[in-house]
Amino acid sequence: MPVSALPSILDLTKQLVRAAVGSGATVIDATVGNGHDTLFLAELVGPSGRVFGFDVQESALMHARERLATAGVAERVTLFHAGHHTLLHCLPAACIGTVRAAMFNLGYLPGSDKQVVTVPETTIAALDAVLGVLAPGGIVTVHVYTGHAGGMEEALRVQQWCDALDWAAFRAIRYGWCNKERNSEALVVVERLQGSTVHERKQETVDA
């Protein structure tokens, strides 16, 4: 089997999140699924940190709860059985401007119902919302997939959303494979600049 020295999209995501998040930080897992990324975040922030997680699939959240409990980190994680676009309603007001990282792993949960998939309307609403809680120096990572029905459209909508971000307040960058033809994927990262002021963005209205 050929071996690559290049980091996978997931490895790269974790590398960037590690650089932005310290012990005691507040972070968000916007697509908890079975909780792999939630566990990564919970270990990163340590006992004095806080992780808020969202998913629309209760069965996935059950697996995530088990994973977090087994690792002994459950008490530092709050899981919401809710769409990520509701995050401003779910998070304590004290979180505004304090979130060091928010991870979005879009698409469907492998091994579960492929009909339950992130969709552009709520993804963009959640991304808009997350900018309102991000700390200066905080980052948003968005792992996009184009291989499933609707994936390409969602990736394009995320790209357009990034294109419209104010350069004075944010940097947005995209990392992706050049020659992966099937089931391609990419990582989009948005950083809120230190010292930046975030003007309130008009959030798309989406049913909760």
Ligand SMILES: C[S@@+](CC[C@H](N)C(=O)[O-])C[C@H]1O[C@@H](n2cnc3c(N)ncnc32)[C@H](O)[C@@H]1O
């Ligand atoms: C690629 S999976 C995430 C994998 C996960 N990070 C893990 O470690 O297992 C995408 C997840 O997004 C969830 N999802 C779909 N629509 C959502 C929404 N509007 N809000 C929050 N989660 C959503 C799906 O239920 C699925 O679990």
